Amino acid sequence: MAMTHARFSHKTLILLAYIGFISLGLPDAVHGIAWPRIRPEFDLSQVGLGSILAFGGAGYLLSSFFTGKILSRMHVGTLLGVSTSFVALGLLGYGFTTSWPVFLICAFLIGSGSGAIDGGLNSYVSKNFSASHMSWLHGCYGIGATLGPIIMTQSLVFGTWRHGYLILGLCMTSLAMAFAWTRSIWEIPATSPDKAKPESAPPATLFEALKSKSVILQALLFFFYAGVEVTVAQWSFSLNTGRYGMSIELAGLMSVAFWVSLTAGRFLMGFLVAKLGIDHLLNFSFLGACAGAVLLNVPLVIASTLAHVVLGFSLSAIYPLLMSITSRRVGLRLTDYSIGLQVSAATLGIMIVPTIAGLISQNIGLVGVPIVVVVTAAVLGSLHLLARKPARGSAG
Known part of the structure; x- marks a missing residue:
């Protein structure tokens, strides 16, 4: 019973x-x-x-x-x-x-x-x-x-x-x-087999979390991830009509293609992660995100089309999988604090990176938007390489 x-x-x-x-x-x-x-x-x-x-x-x-x-x-x-x-x-x-x-x-x-x-x-x-x-x-x-x-x-x-x-x-x-x-x-434990086991240690503090290198690295990943995703989403239509000369209908379709790829990708990745594993799927996702960002800088309709689909599918796995491995990277004691900081960092990325893209495009034209995307994606990929090694302890 x-x-x-x-x-x-x-x-x-x-x-x-x-x-x-x-x-x-x-x-x-x-x-x-x-x-x-x-x-x-x-x-x-x-x-x-x-x-x-x-x-x-x-x-x-x-x-x-x-x-x-x-x-x-x-x-x-x-x-x-x-x-x-x-x-x-x-x-x-x-x-x-x-x-x-x-x-x-x-x-x-x-x-x-x-x-x-x-x-x-x-x-x-x-x-x-x-x-x-x-x-x-x-x-x-x-x-x-x-x-x-x-x-x-x-x-x-x-x-x-x-x-x-x-x-x-x-x-x-x-x-x-x-x-x-x-x-x-x-409050009933429902721990999945692939999750970290509870740690017998005193409760963590926000100050301890803010001192952890692993926590800060995770937060930075979410900042730059959200920056890439929302910059592409917000500036896609303007970029495709103003720089690449697409019709309103086609540019609108590109925006829809990005969101459909992102949403469908998350459901698909839920099945793929069981076969490929989190680490391999993350590696492929970050690589795909960087490739899509580079494609977005090519002033051709076909390149922009591929970029939106590749970026949507590649980005789809990053946010949920990084959330899923938070306890493994920062330790179970710091998980609650780390995830709160990650959500905050993503919110800041949403606010800041698209705004930077707008300011740059105001000065050098819409060519500045894909440049911001590729630079942000490159930083994101570099941070992923730094953060791949699991934390040895809660202090990171």
């Missing part, structure tokens, strides 16, 4: 983890669709969208940075329940508020909740589930990022943008209730 209960609990957690990753993607891609309707209602300039992203990004960065500290004082099940409630409250606030300052507070709430969910889920999965599950879970984020715009678009067709946010808010409320109901199950 006890074994049956344990299996049921394990399956419940896996299901909730998958739903959790889908939920992470739901709000992320809807602002761009809702913004043309939100802006006139609040009588704002286009800069207002940047304010939403800034407040949300600040909350995300702050909560993910302190994920390890929070998990040292709060069980992961409780963290997920509280954090999802924050996201639900923020989305419902979007749907009801008529005050722009309150709208921005809601953005901060959503960012704070999402950052903690991201850090908490990744930390739990890294320590308890296989690399295949980690890859598939991150593929589910892409499903959520696809469903969110569909929900918002249908809401605009049949109602208003407020309805879209209210629907998303109710979805997150249901998930928060599920996390709250199952919070005790998250």
Whole structure:
């Protein structure tokens, strides 16, 4: 009976983890669709969208940075329940508020909740589930990022943008209730055979994590990884139309091809990692990312097409697999802190690297975008070579 209960609990957690990753993607891609309707209602300039992203990004960065500290004082099940409630409250606030300052507070709430969910889920999965599950879970984020715009678009067709946010808010409320109901199950060990064994040592601290070379190397990998991914995603359309002379339709197709390759790749890599192993798959992925970045600098339509597909598939495995081997590289004691720092570093990479690409392209033209991508990919590959050796101890 006890074994049956344990299996049921394990399956419940896996299901909730998958739903959790889908939920992470739901709000992320809807602002761009809702913004043309939100802006006139609040009588704002286009800069207002940047304010939403800034407040949300600040909350995300702050909560993910302190994920390890929070998990040292709060069980992961409780963290997920509280954090999802924050996201639900923020989305419902979007749907009801008529005050722009309150709208921005809601953005901060959503960012704070999402950052903690991201850090908490990744930390739990890294320590308890296989690399295949980690890859598939991150593929589910892409499903959520696809469903969110569909929900918002249908809401605009049949109602208003407020309805879209209210629907998303109710979805997150249901998930928060599920996390709250199952919070005790998250404390049952579900360690996968390929994971590190618990260490009998005193609890780690944030300061100790920040002194660890392995933790810092992992964080830098995530910074440059996110920089490559989002720079390609954000600048793809402009690069292909402005420099390579593609039609709007073809350039749009290239952007879609990148995201489809990235999402499909994560599901495919979940199967390949069981056959090739994490280390070999990571080696191939980093090599492919560098090759795709070089291809992106060739001013030919066929080269750009190949670059988007190669980059999408190559990058797809890197984020989830690096998350999965965090405990092996930094030690189990530092895993919670390291993953929080990794999510924070990725958030900074998203903010900084595409901006640098924009500033450079403003001075030397769009040719600067693929140059930034190839330099960032080269740094990413070099850091991978440095970080491949597992840490001997928690201090790195």
